[in-house]
Amino acid sequence: MAFDWLPIHDWDIEQVWNQCGTSVEDWQRRRQLTDSKAVDGWPCHPAYVLGHGNERLSCSFCVLASVNDLSNAIAYNPDTYAHLVALEQQSGWSFQHNRSLQSLSTLS
Incomplete structure (x- = not known):
């Protein structure tokens, strides 16, 4: 095969x-x-x-996602977004290298 x-x-x-x-x-x-x-x-x-x-599909909040795709994820999944922002704040780590989800809050 x-x-x-x-x-x-x-x-x-x-x-x-x-x-x-x-x-x-x-x-x-x-x-x-x-x-x-x-x-x-x-x-x-x-x-x-x-x-x-979206430009591509995977998990709604994929660490490989573009800003465009993350803005869609934020708009359609506000509860998950809020939870992930809280995790960023709690852990001190950003969702993507040099980009936090919280920094995208004005996109939705």
């Missing part, structure tokens, strides 16, 4: 969205719409178009 690791690793973003039944242009357009309009007919996971539209 053989495995093909990272089978779409060499695809560009347009190829990925085309395979999903949409396009980069549609994804970017929908990221500007209200949530209900953005998800109407959207063929992929709604997190890509809700709020500011």
